[in-house]
Amino acid sequence: xGIYLPIAELSVNLFVLLAxxxxxxxLSGMFGVGGGFxxxxxxIFYNIPPAVAVATxxxxxxASSFSGALAHYKRNAIDFKLGSVLxxxxxxxxxxxxxxxxxxxxxxxxxxxxxxxxVVFLGTVGGLMLIESLNTLxxxxxxxxxxxxxxxxxxxxxxxxxxxRFKVSKLYVSAIPVVALGAFIGxxxxxxGVGGGFxxxxxxIYLLRVPTNVVIGTSLFQIIFVTAYTTIIQATANQTxxxxxxxxxxxxxxxxxxxxxxxxxxxxxxxLRALLALLVLSVALRLAFSLFSTPASLFIxxxxxxxx
Amino acid sequence: MSARxxxxxxxxVLALAAPGSMQTLAQANPEMIQIGLSTDKIAIxxxxxxxxxxxxxxxxxxxxxxxxxxxxxxxxxxxGPSKDVVVRKKSRFLGIWxxxxxxxxxxxxxxxxxxxxxAMQDITDAKTFASLSLGTQGLxxxxxxxxxxxxxxxxxxxxxxxxxxxxxxxxxxxGVEFISKNLFRxxxxxxxxxxxxxxxxxxxxxxxxxxxxxxxxELEIIKSGxxxxxxxxxxxxxxxxxxxxxxxxxxxxxxxxxxFKRD
Numbered sequence: 001x002g003i004y005l006p007i008a009e010l011s012v013n014l015f016v017l018l019a020x021x022x023x024x025x026x027l028s029g030m031f032g033v034g035g036g037f038x039x040x041x042x043x044i045f046y047n048i049p050p051a052v053a054v055a056t057x058x059x060x061x062x063a064s065s066f067s068g069a070l071a072h073y074k075r076n077a078i079d080f081k082l083g084s085v086l087x088x089x090x091x092x093x094x095x096x097x098x099x100x101x102x103x104x105x106x107x108x109x110x111x112x113x114x115x116x117x118x119v120v121f122l123g124t125v126g127g128l129m130l131i132e133s134l135n136t137l138x139x140x141x142x143x144x145x146x147x148x149x150x151x152x153x154x155x156x157x158x159x160x161x162x163x164x165r166f167k168v169s170k171l172y173v174s175a176i177p178v179v180a181l182g183a184f185i186g187x188x189x190x191x192x193g194v195g196g197g198f199x200x201x202x203x204x205i206y207l208l209r210v211p212t213n214v215v216i217g218t219s220l221f222q223i224i225f226v227t228a229y230t231t232i233i234q235a236t237a238n239q240t241x242x243x244x245x246x247x248x249x250x251x252x253x254x255x256x257x258x259x260x261x262x263x264x265x266x267x268x269x270x271x272l273r274a275l276l277a278l279l280v281l282s283v284a285l286r287l288a289f290s291l292f293s294t295p296a297s298l299f300i301x302x303x304x305x306x307x308x
Numbered sequence: 309m310s311a312r313x314x315x316x317x318x319x320x321v322l323a324l325a326a327p328g329s330m331q332t333l334a335q336a337n338p339e340m341i342q343i344g345l346s347t348d349k350i351a352i353x354x355x356x357x358x359x360x361x362x363x364x365x366x367x368x369x370x371x372x373x374x375x376x377x378x379x380x381x382x383x384x385x386x387x388g389p390s391k392d393v394v395v396r397k398k399s400r401f402l403g404i405w406x407x408x409x410x411x412x413x414x415x416x417x418x419x420x421x422x423x424x425x426x427a428m429q430d431i432t433d434a435k436t437f438a439s440l441s442l443g444t445q446g447l448x449x450x451x452x453x454x455x456x457x458x459x460x461x462x463x464x465x466x467x468x469x470x471x472x473x474x475x476x477x478x479x480x481x482x483g484v485e486f487i488s489k490n491l492f493r494x495x496x497x498x499x500x501x502x503x504x505x506x507x508x509x510x511x512x513x514x515x516x517x518x519x520x521x522x523x524x525x526e527l528e529i530i531k532s533g534x535x536x537x538x539x540x541x542x543x544x545x546x547x548x549x550x551x552x553x554x555x556x557x558x559x560x561x562x563x564x565x566x567x568f569k570r571d
Contacts, residue, residue, distance in 0.1 A: 235550025254564030299466035
């Protein structure tokens, strides 16, 4: 069944979009990630203009993050103070990102930069995760206990000035790296249409040494607001948020997430991480392939306002 | 307009030179062509997957002899709204395909559907089509910044080819049929992604490969009801549209939790 997307200005298949949302929702429920990093490339593969895919991707992430954050809020697993400082940085980053986004589109290099960013980030994160989870799997087989976090160990980040105390996270750390991390994620959110959880979570664990029990909740909390801000900025500046597309993805995603969550409980943590790593790597490879392979047509058409 | 009068003048000279056509020259009433649409507005709905647009027309004061020989040709086009279009060419840089060179075309039609009585090359020659800016090949595409013809040509051709492959520029030879001596019916293809806005329908009459007359009418393609409201809201009240998108996303996220009660 065809459905017309009013902002993307093209007809697409309703069931393909619902299935796409459900598949990504399944994975995001299984792995506890927002899924924006999968939705946006999938939409681009499905011929949705990248500008619309990125803006709508950000909108879609709000739904899954909000849903997840509610669960963490019930368990008191959100550090609101830390989240707010991250958010402060996020707003700055997102504003700057929206400006970069508009400039790149004018220059005709948006698609390229979005693809390269995806390849670099997904490739790096996927590769690191795969190595880490495979090591853990091997150690487990050898009978050794995995020890990821070494408490009490400090790195250079903890020697920076402007220190703030975060009670829930039991952290006493400079505001500079927190704001910088938030700003970086905000920038990615605006340019790539992702929530940024796949970078935020490891960065909080390994760089800021936030306890794992509050990491996901806090990251989701800040992602809701950064993606909400990004959505409004994109809607106002570029008019590229397609609400029909977003709702279809969200509905599919919410349903898929339920099955994903229960499937995820049957798998062990490092197995899950290895699977997610493989998934992330395959999306990166697919995008890299399209960067390097000779395109079917050397010419593309573009109107200056980005609409087909 | 001046191009057309030149063509008409050339046609006159040709007619004078050919002794067989003295009879047509003497004809008191010249041929007339008219087209009409049953509606001046087409609304696109959510399920729009492209359609055929039928335009009826009449040919008046036709020369019966020429008509019997089938030497009258009609071409009907529907030209979509125009916009500046940038054609970008990819080339390899460090192994990656990057948009490098580009050309901007001024006011190129976003869509162009054509129907004709016969294959275009059987009606008249490319030069005539070019002077009339008629047909996907003859369509006049003007660069925004004055460029040399040689560097421009691949981009012009690419614009035609990409639009044709997207179905936005299409030609249907045999799409115009005479249903009686004077009445004809043109069936044009409207692609699924037909742009909304102001479209111009034009009919061109040819006799023995010579352009005679043109008739035109207007057509508005709009998004119907729900889609149009969304589109307008996104453009006219973009801030509230964004706010609404965010609220809706949160609502769906919350509903998902309430309905499925996970965790």
